[in-house]
Amino acid sequence: MIEFRKVTKVFGSGQTSVRAVNDVSFRCPRGAFWALMGPSGSGKSTILHLIAGLTPPTEGSIIVEGADVSKMTSAEAAALRRRRIGYVLQTFNLMPFLTVAENVGMPLVLDGVKQAEVNGRVKEALTMVSMSHRASHHPTHLSGGEQQRVAIARALVIRPAIALADEPTGNLDRAAGRVLMDLLQDVNERTGVTVLLVTHDPVFAAYATRVLRIVDGTLRQDTELTHEVEERDLSLAR
């Protein structure tokens, strides 16, 4: 579960200070698939950074996996990120001189996991994103969509409780974006990982069960999606 209790984040001080997140509260249950939408600069990435303990809140508390991130030491927050949180960004950030399998295994290697276990887990993660056949290739030989699937495998290899995806389709065309969203949905359903997705695209936000709309750091709207249309389509097909 991810809980924000009256969270405010102010960058800087005095005249030039920026209130990036303003008194935001929500409770996201384990296994949920939520989307964050809102104009550029509205505080979406800052919310993800706060969850991952990359930056402390100015006010309020943030509970992730039963622990208060705002009270963690930087070492504790780093351990939370290394073991419990998978992060996917718009830029894939794969290491060009490593193979796909080496890239995916990196978080485990850095955490001191034995190579035999790393190999098994990498295989499992690459299978989940349908990229096993590319394990020994280098990322530069892959399309953008394939690189992003590898980045998702790298995020999943730690078997995270939470996946934070910050505009993961931002560098992809619509078709590759759809493949990626289908994949995220599938992983969410199969593994029960909680997914928080930042997106500008309403089509991709519709994959979520709830959409939070953030404007100027404030939670403006909280919409539950019932997916009525799809259900109606299914009943017609039956």
Ligand SMILES: Nc1ncnc2c1ncn2[C@@H]1O[C@H](COP(=O)(O)OP(=O)(O)O)[C@@H](O)[C@H]1O
């Ligand atoms: N490290 C930082 N230092 C100062 N200002 C920041 C920092 N990070 C973000 N901001 C500011 O906080 C606001 C929200 O940024 P961000 O969370 O990146 O928005 P979004 O992801 O919705 O585009 C913006 O005005 C941005 O300039």
Ligand SMILES: [Mg+2]
């Ligand atoms: Mg952002």
